[in-house]
Amino acid sequence: MANRIFKVGYILKGTGLSAVMLAFALFFTIQQTRAQNKPALEYQVKAAFLYNFTRFISWPASAFNSPKAPFIIGIVGNDPFGSYLEDIIDQEKVDDHPIIVQRYHDIRDINNCQILYISAGDNNKIKEIIAGVAHKNVLTVSDADKFVNWGGIINFFKDDNKLRVQINTAAAKAAGVEISSKLLKISKIH
Known part of the structure; x- marks a missing residue:
């Protein structure tokens, strides 16, 4: 980023633009860089x-x-x-288990995980992934429409511009994961 700022300053110096313009250009460059590194607020x-x-x-x-x-x-x-998810879980543990993030490109790559976020996309692919991990103690999560209808466990959805969760309790039971009553109270149950 310092290299980008130097380039902007050098270009502006050659044009004779004022220090105010340089400050504006630096602010814009920093804001643009920050925006590129941060996911949308929803995510x-x-x-x-x-x-x-x-x-x-x-x-x-x-x-x-x-x-x-x-x-x-x-x-x-x-x-x-x-990188936002890694930032949140940095140095965190679940009991004696350090939390890490792994990215998979294909269902065959998924060896062992406890939470699996499945990106919305091809519905048939989503159904295949759910079926592939259904009895492996994996909490499946997505924001795909009809996710819980297909056997997914937790679905993100919006209600009055608020992010909410819908939980498929039968799928959770089949996966062998136990959901706290505190989470169930604030969720829509499928």
Whole structure:
């Protein structure tokens, strides 16, 4: 970024523009750089939800390869979070499990994870992913329409411009994850 600022200052100096214009150009460059690194506010909120699910949902010990294995938040498909999710979970743990983020391009890449965010997109692909992890202690999450109808566990949706969650309790039970009554109280139950 410093290189970009230097280039902007050099270009403006050659044009004879004032220091005010230079300050404006620097501000614009910094704001543009920050905007490129931050996901939309909606996905910042969704990233916070994903992290907070670790506090209100329990996984059986069999969901982990070992007692100190990482707690994995997986993302399959398009990643709308950028580095924001990593920023939230940095140095965080679920019990003795350090939380990490893994990105997957294909269902065959998903080996072991506890939360799987499935990007909205091809409905048939989403259904295939849900079926592929249905009995693996994986909490599936998406913002795809009809996600819980297809067997997904948690669906993000908007209600009066507020982000809400819909929970498929039967799918959660089948996956062996236990959802806190506190989370259930604030959710729409499918």
